[in-house]
Amino acid sequence: MEKHGRELVSPPEDAISRARFSLHSNKLLVSSWDSSVTLYDVDENVARVKFSHPTQPLDCCFLDDFNGLSGDSDGTVRRYNFSTQKEDILGKHEALVNSVEFSEVTGQIITGSWDKNLRFWDARVADGSERTAVHKCEQPAIVECMSLAGYYLVVASGITTINIYDLRNVSRPMQERRSPLKYKTVSIGCYPNHLGYAIGSVDGRVALEFFDLSESLQTNSYAFRCLPKSRNATCSLSAAVNAIEYHPIYGSFSTGDNDGYCLTWNGEKKKMLYQYPRYPSSIASLSYNRDGQLLAVASSYTYQGDEKMNETTHIFIENVNDAHASIV
Template sequence: MTAVSQSAGRELENPPKDGISNLRFSNHSDHLLVSSWDKTVRLYDASANALRGEFMHGGAVLDCCFHDDSSGFSASADNTVRRLVFNSGREDILGRHDAPVRCIDYSYATGQVITGSWDKTLKCWDPRGASGQEHTLVGTYTQPERVYSLSLVGNRLVVATAGRHVNVYDLRNMNQPEQRRESSLKYQTRCVRCYPNGTGYALSSVEGRVAMEFFDLSESGQSKKYAFKCHRKSEAGRDIVYPVNAIAFHPIYGTFATGGCDGYVNVWDGNNKKRLYQYPKYPSSVAALSFSRDGKLLAVASSYTFEEGEKPHEPDAIFVRSVNEVEVKPKPKVLPNPTS
């Protein structure tokens, strides 16, 4: 087993037994929800390093999110969308897709659960339906291709699909996308995450790049967008490029972390186009990232993502590290001295 630097953070006990598909901190506490290919969703108290609950599904769990500290939701490869009630250990099936459900999120703005599936649809659910009933579907919205990633900010929803399509919706009017876009990156999208300030989104690809995009379609708005290379290394004169699996924004400073198949987590200041920090290498690919609600903790899923097929690999692990301000706070721009 690879020795891990102490600065990687504290390793959580009782990790999933197969690939970690996602992890998310609660908006209300240091509870952490983790979905895995081992067909489980696990609830941890990250501060106490304690497993608080475990839910078994009929297939690999591809995503999860919190509703509040008493319940959450999951997206499964068995085509189901589930509500998880933490205190009782109960799970209800909210509904189904016609293919594996790849991503899920809860909209605090509308009180709906949003799911994206490989059946090329997006679905909105009302989780307040009666327990055990599936009469909670609000709407089904056809997508141009399989849904790979989605992200919410306020009433905006960004959906990234295969074929490099990106649809931007207003949740108050889902009849058609507000904007239909194409990724400015040439290769398959891996992750999309909205800026906390609601002005745009970051998009990562399998080819070691991140694009910074803006919703404002005016010339001045679009002139701000750019893309940059990351998670690469030079070896014997050639570039080795790694997929960028995860993007997580810091809730206070708006800077963001990226995680790649190179095992590194980098922190970026998007406004000043600078890398602020790189954490020591993790034992395996960084599959998912999440900052806690106050930005003081960062959860890192170190988990082989099978980009090189079946092979021996490090055990899947979750690290929770304390975040120092210097790692995530933008450095002030130095203005020229007018008297010089």
């Protein structure tokens, strides 16, 4: 019987909202409903720095290996200095912030909120300085989730609205679309080749879309129900797809759902490549490291998962080989 990868020590005490690898090392940043943001050294399996404050961080990301960000339940966007172990407030929204991204291409920090706004911040702000956003983009509804690849930012708001931005000109969306899925979008992953994106919904479906509106590419768009190869009686046919993460080298993608399944897919050939053993609780977040040899799987209660699932919190680090992810 297959086993899970190694577990990180000292996992958060409450549900995990996000786990992200650095783009430059095997450091992992994890935000949790226990009001913490923790920096892990995955190679050494140790929690290096833990920040705690009164509010709940709902998303997190790296600025670089020495600094990070979170979006919080009180509307604040916080910055963390891992070397000094200090935090400060970059800025604020008028409602909770559930999406945070940093573009290494443009140097922009982008945040999405339930105040129906995207805000763009200058990453060069000095520590300790709070300022207003450089730019603000109103959305038709609350921001549900977003994903970034190169110059493209894909934002889901409300039930079916998908707005696509070019970060070189964020005055208006490059494209305004409706999701091909019937139910609310809860996860997005952009293709590593910057040609399109995948979205996951609360009813267990995934849709693959292309930025290019030409008929030749649009005919390749499709949707499918994200189901494991085998299910027991406790698994549903419509477990929400909480996470979509693309392999940085191969271009395959992995999905994590509320039933505790992590599945890897070949989008081009429309088939499953690999199914990890079922995790003890819902999959809250997934993240590949920079070379795709490791996959962080955050398994925890997600507040909308199966109540019968285990509520314990785990962070598993899976070793990824060609059989798990290669589409060749």
